Amino acid sequence: MLRLRNLTCGYGRSAVVHGIDLEVGTDEVVAVMGHNGAGKTTLLRAVVGLIPVMSGTIELDGEQINRNPTNKRVKAGMAYVPQGQQCFAHLTAGENLRLVADGRKNGKALIDAQLDLFPALQTLLGRQAGLLSGGQRQQLAIARALITEPRLLILDEPTEGIQPNVVAEIESTIVDLSSRGGLSVLLVEQHLGFALQAASRYSVLRSGRVASSGGTGAGAAVRVREAMAI
Template sequence: MLRLRNLTCGYGRSAVVHGVDLEVGADEVTAVMGHNGAGKTTLLRAVVGLVPVMSGTIEFDGEAINRKPANRRVRAGMAYVPQGQQCFAHLTAGENLRLVADGRKSGRALVDAQLDRFPALRGLLSRQAGLLSGGQRQQLAIARALITEPRLLILDEPTEGIQPNVVAEIEGAIVDLAKGGLSVLLVEQHLGFALQAASRFTVLRSGRVASQGEAGSGAVERVREAMAI
């Protein structure tokens, strides 16, 4: 679904990510881990078209997309949920969802499907999104992204700063999405969850790959060693 080959990207003339190879297969989760400043968010932003590629290739569903703008990548089937529980704070939760669903075929059904996925949102539809808790806003942000019916969901720290009971709900939803046929590129600090959800992992350190492999037996130790935890 997604393939990065020798990807170098950054801001202006300053490269942040250096020569990264990475793959997300169809219907699987790939987790990207590393300490703050390792280049994880820059990598995701390059994939979705918000950071320019300096060298290397990004392929989505077999097509090189280095030159495609972000809106065309979204139309091709990408959805990006950035770090920080972002939403339209002055709109209600329901308006946030309808804003994405309006104009889509079966838009009401798409909204209802996400309310079934995140049932806590049903009682919050008339509340201003800016007044929701961090966990509620994160569920809202993921629900909005899923209304676009993506083939690749890109998540940046979806459980950061979230109360523990909501973390479990978000983690469960991501695992279910992967089982349901959606590809996911996930940046996550919680190693246990990331390696439980993922089929493969990449650890970045100073913008370079420090470790990479399948998220099976021994993966936690490899990740800890690469991150020097």
């Protein structure tokens, strides 16, 4: 579904990511790992069109999308949940969901589907989003993204600063969604156990380059730790 070929990107004239090759197949979860400053978020921002590509290509369903604006990529089936449990803090949780669902023919059904995925939100719909815990805000952010009915969900550090029980819930939801079919996931994550459990393949970035990649089966944890060692 998503294919990056020799991708270089960054800010201004400064490249942060250098010559990355990466693929996310249909209904597949792929994890990108690495220390802070490795280029993970920069990579995602290039994929969704928030920063330009310096060289290389980004393909979605075989079509090169390097020059496509972010809104066109969203219409093509991308959804991006940035780092930091972002939401409209002064709106209620329910209003955050309705803001995305409004104008869609099946808006109510889409909201109901997300409340089934994240039942903890059901009792929080009337509460201001800014007053939710970090884990609750993250579930809300993912639910908002899923209302757009994406085919590719892009998650940046979804477990950062979140209590362990909610991490387990988010992991279970991601695995469940991809196993149902119709959704691929590109996941940036520093939580090693979460990433290797949720994904079928991984890539480790170090200084903007791929230091290791492969399947998440036996021996993957050792390879990841070695690649992340400084």
